[in-house]
Ligand code: SF4
């Protein structure tokens with residue numbers, strides 16, 4: 001479902017557990033083993049964990065590490081890369097942003113798929129911009145304890161159009177995960193979650209994706225959605241939040257119209273007789289009830305899932 005570096009993550013749930021007491025959750029899209037402080041833990045222990053994981057045959061997996069010195073982290077990156085495993089860098093021993101920004105390219109040169117786990121209070125706008133320019137594959141936002149503010153942080157990171165976003169949060173129910181996904185999280189991670197709940201949630205989201213066609217589809221721009229929501233916008237002919245979103249995306253209204261029309265050309269989105277603007281390319285999200293759009297879809301034999309898959313591609317094209 002999500003390809004990032006050499007990882008194939010087949011559902012948007014990541015389970016984080018201590019490497020001392022691992023939970024080998026085979027339903028999660030990503031299993032992350034935590035607690036490799038390489039000032040304390042020898043690399044041999046990391047190697048042993050990797051061997052156990054590969055014997056268990058789980059899906060995508062990763063290791064979270066930190067260290068006050070660069071060399072052990074570079075060794076860990078080489079090890080992770082050889083085992084096609086994510087290296088999730090933790091900031092606890094890397095507080096200096098200058099060291100961090102120098103370290104990222106060094107680690108990436110080892111061929112590793114790299115994520116950085118960071119708290120919002122450590123992520124200034126300037127640092128976010130630099131990280132977006134770096135080769136970092138995943139920004140892993142640690143949103144625990146933020147309650148309602150978590151989705152806003154995800155939206156801010158998404159709209160800055162940087163790496164894949166993984167959001168670590170307190171997830172107690174399906175809606176908690178969905179609230180982060182609709183704001184642009186590609187993966188939701190959980191630490192200390194009940195294994196049965198994590199298993200159920202992984203399965204539920206996988207099923208939701210296969211039915212909906214776009215598991216982390218955004219809200220409409222006027223409902224507070226991130227920039228991907230431009231895929232559901234009408235032509236910019238009136239004064240509404242689309243104008244602010246286009247400004248943020250660095251696109252003029254004319255460019256937006258042209259981009260949408262050229263994407264739609266030759267695809268089923270070009271059709272849409274009887275809809276507000278005569279083409280499905282301007283139509284709303286499938287979850288918004290509309291008999292006009294649904295009649296147009298039925299006429300051309302396009303399922304709701306296929307419609308949303310096309311809207312996902314359209315959002316990628318608009319923001320590319
Ligand atoms: S263009 Fe339509 S969907 Fe987009 S923000 Fe304006 S009213 Fe909402």
Ligand code: SF4
Nearest residue numbers: 275276283284290293
């Ligand atoms: S026809 Fe329905 S789905 Fe399409 S733009 Fe109008 S209200 Fe939205």
